[in-house]
Protein backbone atom coordinates (compact mmCIF):
# COMPACT_ATOMS: atom_id res chain seq x y z
CA UNK A 1 0.00 0.00 0.00
CA UNK A 2 1.45 3.36 -0.96
CA UNK A 3 1.89 6.09 1.63
CA UNK A 4 -0.51 8.32 -0.30
CA UNK A 5 -3.24 5.73 -0.31
CA UNK A 6 -2.79 5.16 3.42
CA UNK A 7 -2.95 8.90 3.92
CA UNK A 8 -6.28 9.10 2.08
CA UNK A 9 -7.72 6.21 4.07
CA UNK A 10 -6.67 7.74 7.36
CA UNK A 11 -7.89 11.16 6.33
CA UNK A 12 -11.35 9.79 5.52
CA UNK A 13 -11.62 7.84 8.74
CA UNK A 14 -10.26 10.61 10.93
CA UNK A 15 -12.39 13.25 9.30
CA UNK A 16 -15.46 11.21 10.08
CA UNK A 17 -14.45 10.59 13.68
CA UNK A 18 -13.45 14.21 14.20
CA UNK A 19 -16.71 15.50 12.72
CA UNK A 20 -18.72 13.18 14.95
CA UNK A 21 -16.71 14.30 18.00
CA UNK A 22 -17.06 17.94 17.07
CA UNK A 23 -20.81 17.58 16.59
CA UNK A 24 -21.10 15.86 19.95
CA UNK A 25 -18.99 18.54 21.63
CA UNK A 26 -20.96 21.39 20.06
CA UNK A 27 -24.28 19.88 21.04
CA UNK A 28 -22.97 19.37 24.57
CA UNK A 29 -21.77 22.96 24.83
CA UNK A 30 -24.98 24.32 23.36
CA UNK A 31 -26.94 22.18 25.81
CA UNK A 32 -24.97 23.47 28.76
CA UNK A 33 -25.42 27.08 27.65
CA UNK A 34 -29.13 26.90 26.94
CA UNK A 35 -31.10 28.35 29.86
CA UNK A 36 -33.55 26.11 31.70
CA UNK A 37 -32.16 23.00 30.19
CA UNK A 38 -29.84 21.69 32.91
CA UNK A 39 -31.17 18.15 32.70
CA UNK A 40 -31.95 18.30 29.03
CA UNK A 41 -28.63 17.22 27.54
CA UNK A 42 -29.27 13.54 28.27
CA UNK A 43 -32.63 13.67 26.55
CA UNK A 44 -32.43 12.73 22.84
CA UNK A 45 -35.38 14.93 21.97
CA UNK A 46 -33.78 17.95 23.64
CA UNK A 47 -30.44 17.17 22.01
CA UNK A 48 -32.16 17.06 18.64
CA UNK A 49 -33.64 20.51 19.26
CA UNK A 50 -30.22 21.78 20.28
CA UNK A 51 -28.62 20.49 17.09
CA UNK A 52 -31.46 22.01 15.07
CA UNK A 53 -30.88 25.35 16.78
CA UNK A 54 -27.18 25.10 16.09
CA UNK A 55 -27.74 24.21 12.45
CA UNK A 56 -30.09 27.12 12.14
CA UNK A 57 -27.49 29.39 13.68
CA UNK A 58 -24.85 28.11 11.27
CA UNK A 59 -27.21 28.51 8.30
CA UNK A 60 -27.94 32.13 9.05
CA UNK A 61 -24.26 32.72 9.84
CA UNK A 62 -22.44 31.00 6.95
CA UNK A 63 -19.08 32.48 7.96
CA UNK A 64 -19.35 30.77 11.37
CA UNK A 65 -19.99 27.47 9.56
CA UNK A 66 -16.97 28.03 7.33
CA UNK A 67 -14.76 28.71 10.34
CA UNK A 68 -16.05 25.58 12.07
CA UNK A 69 -15.44 23.43 8.95
CA UNK A 70 -11.98 24.85 8.33
CA UNK A 71 -10.94 24.33 11.90
CA UNK A 72 -12.13 20.73 11.87
CA UNK A 73 -10.38 20.03 8.57
CA UNK A 74 -7.19 21.71 9.81
CA UNK A 75 -7.14 19.69 13.02
CA UNK A 76 -7.88 16.46 11.16
CA UNK A 77 -5.05 17.10 8.72
CA UNK A 78 -2.66 17.88 11.53
CA UNK A 79 -3.68 14.74 13.41
CA UNK A 80 -3.27 12.60 10.31
CA UNK A 81 0.13 14.14 9.58
CA UNK A 82 1.31 13.56 13.12
CA UNK A 83 0.09 9.98 12.95
CA UNK A 84 1.86 9.41 9.63
CA UNK A 85 5.08 10.89 10.99
CA UNK A 86 4.92 8.48 13.89
CA UNK A 87 4.21 5.56 11.55
CA UNK A 88 7.01 6.55 9.18
CA UNK A 89 9.59 6.99 11.90
CA UNK A 90 8.49 3.69 13.42
CA UNK A 91 8.94 1.97 10.07
CA UNK A 92 12.36 3.57 9.70
CA UNK A 93 13.42 2.27 13.12
CA UNK A 94 12.26 -1.21 12.17
CA UNK A 95 13.98 -1.39 8.79
CA UNK A 96 17.62 -2.49 8.59
CA UNK A 97 19.08 -2.07 5.11
CA UNK A 98 22.81 -1.86 4.38
CA UNK A 99 24.12 1.19 2.51
CA UNK A 100 24.09 0.44 -1.22
CA UNK A 101 27.81 -0.22 -1.58
CA UNK A 102 27.57 -3.05 0.96
CA UNK A 103 24.57 -4.80 -0.56
CA UNK A 104 25.46 -8.19 -2.07
CA UNK A 105 28.91 -8.06 -0.45
CA UNK A 106 30.56 -9.92 2.43
CA UNK A 107 31.74 -7.81 5.36
CA UNK A 108 34.31 -9.03 7.89
CA UNK A 109 34.90 -5.75 9.70
CA UNK A 110 34.27 -2.05 9.36
CA UNK A 111 37.09 -0.22 7.60
CA UNK A 112 37.25 2.99 9.61
CA UNK A 113 39.94 5.48 10.60
CA UNK A 114 42.15 4.40 13.51
CA UNK A 115 40.92 7.41 15.43
CA UNK A 116 37.32 6.22 14.99
CA UNK A 117 37.11 3.91 17.99
CA UNK A 118 33.88 2.12 17.22
CA UNK A 119 33.18 -1.56 17.73
CA UNK A 120 30.14 -3.73 16.94
CA UNK A 121 28.99 -6.51 19.24
CA UNK A 122 26.97 -9.23 17.47
CA UNK A 123 24.91 -11.86 19.24
CA UNK A 124 23.87 -15.04 17.43
CA UNK A 125 21.37 -17.91 17.60
CA UNK A 126 18.65 -16.34 19.78
CA UNK A 127 16.22 -15.15 20.90
CA UNK A 128 16.73 -17.46 23.87
CA UNK A 129 15.00 -17.80 27.27
CA UNK A 130 16.83 -16.10 30.17
CA UNK A 131 20.19 -15.37 28.53
CA UNK A 132 18.85 -12.93 25.94
CA UNK A 133 17.03 -10.90 28.56
CA UNK A 134 20.02 -10.93 30.90
CA UNK A 135 22.14 -9.58 28.07
CA UNK A 136 19.50 -6.97 27.25
CA UNK A 137 19.71 -5.70 30.81
CA UNK A 138 23.51 -5.54 30.72
CA UNK A 139 23.39 -3.71 27.38
CA UNK A 140 20.87 -1.24 28.76
CA UNK A 141 22.85 -0.59 31.94
CA UNK A 142 25.88 0.18 29.79
CA UNK A 143 24.06 2.09 27.08
CA UNK A 144 25.19 -0.41 24.45
CA UNK A 145 23.36 -1.20 21.21
CA UNK A 146 24.20 -4.54 19.61
CA UNK A 147 23.14 -6.56 16.58
CA UNK A 148 21.24 -9.81 17.04
CA UNK A 149 21.29 -12.48 14.31
CA UNK A 150 18.23 -14.63 14.81
CA UNK A 151 17.37 -18.22 13.98
CA UNK A 152 13.80 -18.79 12.77
CA UNK A 153 13.30 -21.75 15.10
CA UNK A 154 14.44 -19.66 18.08
CA UNK A 155 11.98 -16.87 17.25
CA UNK A 156 9.22 -19.44 17.01
CA UNK A 157 10.06 -20.58 20.55
CA UNK A 158 10.50 -17.10 22.08
CA UNK A 159 8.53 -14.48 20.13
CA UNK A 160 8.01 -12.30 23.22
CA UNK A 161 11.76 -12.07 23.80
CA UNK A 162 12.26 -11.14 20.15
CA UNK A 163 9.87 -8.22 20.60
CA UNK A 164 11.75 -7.08 23.70
CA UNK A 165 15.06 -7.04 21.81
CA UNK A 166 13.51 -4.83 19.13
CA UNK A 167 11.85 -2.59 21.70
CA UNK A 168 15.28 -1.91 23.24
CA UNK A 169 16.52 -0.53 19.92
CA UNK A 170 19.02 -3.21 18.85
CA UNK A 171 19.63 -4.06 15.21
CA UNK A 172 18.44 -7.37 13.78
CA UNK A 173 19.82 -9.77 11.19
CA UNK A 174 18.79 -13.08 9.64
CA UNK A 175 20.64 -16.27 10.66
CA UNK A 176 18.47 -18.84 8.76
CA UNK A 177 15.75 -21.15 9.97
CA UNK A 178 17.62 -24.36 10.87
CA UNK A 179 21.25 -23.20 11.27
CA UNK A 180 22.47 -25.78 8.71
CA UNK A 181 26.11 -25.93 7.58
CA UNK A 182 25.94 -28.54 4.80
CA UNK A 183 25.60 -27.58 1.12
CA UNK A 184 22.01 -27.23 0.00
CA UNK A 185 20.16 -26.62 -3.25
CA UNK A 186 19.01 -23.16 -4.23
CA UNK A 187 15.38 -23.72 -3.24
CA UNK A 188 16.35 -24.88 0.26
CA UNK A 189 18.72 -21.95 0.74
CA UNK A 190 15.99 -19.55 -0.34
CA UNK A 191 13.53 -21.14 2.06
CA UNK A 192 16.00 -21.00 4.98
CA UNK A 193 16.38 -17.25 4.59
CA UNK A 194 12.94 -16.19 3.33
CA UNK A 195 11.03 -18.16 5.94
CA UNK A 196 13.10 -16.57 8.70
CA UNK A 197 12.68 -13.09 7.21
CA UNK A 198 8.93 -13.59 7.13
CA UNK A 199 8.77 -14.69 10.78
CA UNK A 200 11.02 -11.81 11.87
CA UNK A 201 8.61 -9.42 10.18
CA UNK A 202 5.45 -11.07 11.47
CA UNK A 203 6.78 -11.23 15.03
CA UNK A 204 8.40 -7.81 15.37
CA UNK A 205 7.63 -5.70 12.28
CA UNK A 206 11.35 -5.69 11.46
CA UNK A 207 12.56 -5.89 7.86
CA UNK A 208 16.25 -6.73 7.59
CA UNK A 209 18.67 -7.45 4.76
CA UNK A 210 21.61 -8.27 7.00
CA UNK A 211 22.54 -11.92 6.93
CA UNK A 212 24.99 -14.02 8.90
CA UNK A 213 25.74 -17.50 7.59
CA UNK A 214 25.59 -20.23 10.28
CA UNK A 215 29.10 -21.29 11.30
CA UNK A 216 30.46 -18.59 8.98
CA UNK A 217 30.10 -21.08 6.09
CA UNK A 218 30.18 -19.06 2.88
CA UNK A 219 29.99 -21.81 0.25
CA UNK A 220 26.93 -23.92 1.06
CA UNK A 221 24.42 -21.93 -1.00
CA UNK A 222 23.11 -19.62 1.73
CA UNK A 223 25.46 -16.66 1.24
CA UNK A 224 24.96 -16.95 -2.51
CA UNK A 225 21.20 -16.64 -2.19
CA UNK A 226 21.51 -13.82 0.37
CA UNK A 227 23.66 -11.83 -2.06
CA UNK A 228 21.20 -12.42 -4.90
CA UNK A 229 18.63 -10.78 -2.62
CA UNK A 230 20.97 -7.82 -1.90
CA UNK A 231 21.65 -8.78 1.70
CA UNK A 232 24.95 -7.76 3.27
CA UNK A 233 26.62 -10.98 4.43
CA UNK A 234 28.08 -10.13 7.81
CA UNK A 235 31.00 -12.18 9.18
CA UNK A 236 33.16 -11.16 12.13
CA UNK A 237 36.77 -10.15 12.85
CA UNK A 238 36.94 -11.10 16.55
CA UNK A 239 35.36 -14.10 18.20
CA UNK A 240 34.75 -14.39 21.91
CA UNK A 241 34.99 -18.17 21.29
CA UNK A 242 32.10 -18.56 23.71
CA UNK A 243 31.03 -21.84 22.07
CA UNK A 244 34.14 -23.54 23.46
CA UNK A 245 32.61 -25.79 26.13
CA UNK A 246 35.72 -25.81 28.34
CA UNK A 247 36.65 -22.12 28.35
CA UNK A 248 36.06 -19.83 31.31
CA UNK A 249 34.20 -16.51 30.94
CA UNK A 250 37.51 -14.70 31.57
CA UNK A 251 38.84 -16.30 28.38
CA UNK A 252 35.97 -14.79 26.38
CA UNK A 253 36.81 -11.40 27.85
CA UNK A 254 40.50 -11.78 26.95
CA UNK A 255 39.73 -12.90 23.40
CA UNK A 256 37.65 -9.81 22.77
CA UNK A 257 39.89 -7.28 24.49
CA UNK A 258 42.96 -8.60 22.64
CA UNK A 259 41.26 -8.62 19.25
CA UNK A 260 39.57 -5.24 19.55
CA UNK A 261 40.43 -2.61 16.96
CA UNK A 262 38.51 0.26 15.39
CA UNK A 263 35.74 -1.18 13.20
CA UNK A 264 35.94 -4.69 14.66
CA UNK A 265 32.92 -6.99 14.58
CA UNK A 266 32.72 -9.19 17.68
CA UNK A 267 30.98 -12.58 17.69
CA UNK A 268 29.16 -14.00 20.72
CA UNK A 269 26.01 -16.00 21.37
CA UNK A 270 22.83 -15.63 23.40
CA UNK A 271 21.22 -18.86 22.16
CA UNK A 272 21.78 -22.33 20.77
CA UNK A 273 22.73 -23.73 24.18
CA UNK A 274 23.63 -22.68 27.70
CA UNK A 275 25.11 -19.19 27.32
CA UNK A 276 25.31 -18.29 31.00
CA UNK A 277 29.12 -18.01 30.68
CA UNK A 278 28.70 -15.39 27.96
CA UNK A 279 26.31 -13.48 30.21
CA UNK A 280 28.92 -13.65 32.96
CA UNK A 281 31.67 -12.37 30.66
CA UNK A 282 29.68 -9.55 29.12
CA UNK A 283 29.93 -6.78 31.77
CA UNK A 284 33.70 -7.14 32.02
CA UNK A 285 34.01 -7.27 28.24
CA UNK A 286 32.06 -4.02 27.87
CA UNK A 287 33.96 -2.34 30.72
CA UNK A 288 37.30 -3.34 29.17
CA UNK A 289 36.34 -2.01 25.74
CA UNK A 290 35.08 1.23 27.24
CA UNK A 291 38.37 1.59 29.07
CA UNK A 292 40.16 1.26 25.71
CA UNK A 293 38.02 4.15 24.49
CA UNK A 294 35.52 2.28 22.34
CA UNK A 295 31.94 3.22 21.70
CA UNK A 296 29.45 0.61 20.62
CA UNK A 297 27.62 0.69 17.31
CA UNK A 298 25.28 -1.66 15.50
CA UNK A 299 26.28 -3.26 12.19
CA UNK A 300 24.07 -0.87 10.18
CA UNK A 301 25.70 2.06 12.01
CA UNK A 302 29.20 0.66 11.46
CA UNK A 303 28.66 0.37 7.69
CA UNK A 304 27.15 3.84 7.66
CA UNK A 305 30.32 5.19 9.34
CA UNK A 306 32.58 3.34 6.90
CA UNK A 307 30.55 4.63 3.96
CA UNK A 308 30.88 8.20 5.22
CA UNK A 309 34.62 8.05 5.86
CA UNK A 310 35.18 6.59 2.37
CA UNK A 311 33.12 9.36 0.76
Ligand SMILES: [Zn+2]
Pocket residue numbers: 124125175179214215
Ligand atom coordinates in the same frame (compact mmCIF):
# COMPACT_ATOMS: atom_id res chain seq x y z
ZN1 LIG B 1 24.93 -19.35 14.70
